[in-house]
Every structure is written in C-alpha cells, then in structure tokens.
Amino acid sequence: MTSPEFPAPEMSEVQLVDILRAVADPIRLEIVRVLADGEPHSKPGDEWGFDVHKSTLSHHFKALREGGLTLTFVSGRTHAIQLRRRELDEKFPGLIDALVTAGQSPAARPNSFGVRIR
Amino acid sequence: MTSPEFPAPEMSEVQLVDILRAVADPIRLEIVRVLADGEPHSKPGDEWGFDVHKSTLSHHFKALREGGLTLTFVSGRTHAIQLRRRELDEKFPGLIDALVTAGQSPAARPNSFGVRIR
DNA sequence: TTAACTGTTTGACAAGTATCAAACAATTGA
C-alpha cells in the first residue's frame, strides 16, 4: 500500500526563499532536475549516483520535502519521492522550468511551440 | 568618473547553483527583484529599507557580485549596482523572470520580509 | 589640511548546515 506521507507544508505557506534555499545545493538541485517530470521516483540511494552516505541523502530528501518541493510516499519498506510540479508551477510560474533548462544548449531548450530544434 | 568595477566572475564560470545560493536569502532576493530592470541603481543603504547594519548590506552586495548576479561601479564616493540582466537571461533563461514574478500577490509584497531601515 | 561622507574590510560570535557513523524502526522473506 501507498500511504502515510511524511509531513510537508501547505503550498500556501511556502515562500519563494524556502524553495531557493532548498535548491541552492548541488545534490538537491540535481534531484529536482531528475524529478522534474512530476512523476514519482523510487529513492534507493544507489540509483542517484551521488557519492554520499545514505543518511546524507535522506537529509537532502527531507530538506526538499520541508522546503515544499516534494512529497514522499511510503510503500512497504521502500519510499517514493515526487516533485509537486503542478502546485509549484502555479505558485512559482516558470521557476522549475528555469532550473531544469538552465545550462542546456539553446538547441535543447523548448521554444514557444514546446518543440525542440533538431 | 565611473570606473574600477569590483571583481566579478565571468558569466561562463557561473554555475546555476552559485546563482541560487546568492538569491536564497530574503534580503538578497529582494535586492535582485528591485534590480530586475537591469538599470544601475545607487546603493546608499537608506533607500533599500532593510533593517540591517550598513556593513551587512555591503556583505550582501558582495555575495551578489561574487555569485555572478551583479556588477558594481564606483563613481566618486558613491557606488552603483546593476543586475547582469542580459547575460543572466541568456545563460539562465526565464530564471530572473521567475524570481521576480513568483509567488505573492503584488499587494502583499512591498515588504514581505518585515525589514525596515535603521 | 582637516572634517565629513560613503561604503568596504576585518574580527568576533551565534546559528545553521553538510557530512558520516551508528542506532533505530518498519517491512519482508526464510
């Protein structure tokens, strides 16, 4: 079963600065970029490829959740994490996109038609 | 005369995380929002309306400059600060816009940090 | 030259944070 989420703030209480503090870390920023599709991702430490202890990774997941960026679902003894993409896009328009897009080559960036130049 | 800028990094060396760390502070975020027009602004502490010591404000200006967000110009005994808007928009499309646009209703904002001048 | 002005730099300090390691809790499988 997928049930008791870990506590996360209401989006109405989330301030822009909270979001920025949460992503102002290389590891957490990379996590957000991976989660950008808005789908749930399982979070076994191994698959992320970060060279940090599992407790450190857990600390970062907590920072993202408490910063208002993600939700955590528990399913058996595994957990899943999901970016609150819809809520974030509504309250902070363009922010997640900017975080994901930044640094990519211009050709890889979506244009106004949502289509990539080939 | 307007001349010796303080040292600022080349935009090619600026990482997204540096930018995010620089704006992940209430005072610096507000400064960036004010500077968002890309024009030079004089920086006498009084006009910003923050309730911090002048040396603290100077520290924040330095953080923005070293983070790659701003340039500082010296003119006589006054200084001016300017957001590197064009460069930032090119390298991090939509980011500054998102920071300025994001969140609170315009009415709720002018001083959402509760800080005042001393 | 001397004093006032504008802002930076340095020093000190409290608070926050990224990290590892070990202990812990819940679940699943044998």
Added chain:
DNA sequence: TCAATTGTTTGATACTTGTCAAACAGTTAA
C-alpha cells in the same frame, strides 16, 4: 521467529554564513 532490507533519526564534527561593531580607505567640502 529471526534475519535481511530499506530508509530515517540522532549525535558528533567541521564548515559556512548572517549579523554587528569598529577600523579602514577613498572622495568631497570647508
């Protein structure tokens, strides 16, 4: 029931950071 699995929590530590206060440096005015 017992052991393995998955991830969190707690404790310790080193590092970073936001802040004030005081000293400093360059410029302008008297």
